[in-house]
Amino acid sequence: MNSAIYTYLRHLREQKGWSLRKAAEEVGVSVSYISLIEKGVHPSTEKPPKISPEILEKFAFAYGVPKEELLMYAGYISDQLAFDMENPGATRYMTIEESKSYYELNRKTNTNNDLEDMIENADFLTFRGRLIDTITKRKIIDMIEILTND
Incomplete structure (x- = not known):
């Protein structure tokens, strides 16, 4: 404790x-x-x-x-939010164990989880079966910036 x-x-x-x-x-x-x-x-x-x-x-x-x-x-819990799998669309605070597992997984995979990088660098990004071109990728990133107030 x-x-x-x-x-x-x-x-x-x-x-x-x-x-x-x-x-x-x-x-x-x-x-x-x-x-x-x-x-x-x-x-x-x-x-x-x-x-x-x-x-x-x-x-x-x-x-x-x-x-x-x-x-x-x-x-008992960390200050990190997790998606609540039992209630779709809801979030909850991670337990300390979940938080440790999450950070350990990220450390082990050593991947860049930046959404902008993922969108820009995906070679064949699709939405509902349609290929997303570079201009549309930029529009998506612009919308995310608006939604997250960056």
Whole structure:
């Protein structure tokens, strides 16, 4: 678990001006649990306490922040978006494992994934069975620039 989550949760509570007791009431956990989390060290094990994604979701709701933000701070997900294969057209945050796999794959393949380069350098680029000529390729790149505000 990333240690940044403990100080961040304390920061969010203090930003709201809440006591430990008020935060515990709002989150739905004990005062001692909030205190343990904010200290970042379990007194009997001297190790960082684990916070489940479900508990982080409760903190997010109480503190008014996106749950993905807390999940990123805790190290459950990365800040990279992935396509959600179960919901076509949707995106979701990658898990840390997916993010590591993604970067490892890119490092291993050592390919240039720049869309402009791919479009310009493709010898036989087609769309719906029709060959795309150089002028049309340039128009496509121009449209992508407009769509991505570059």
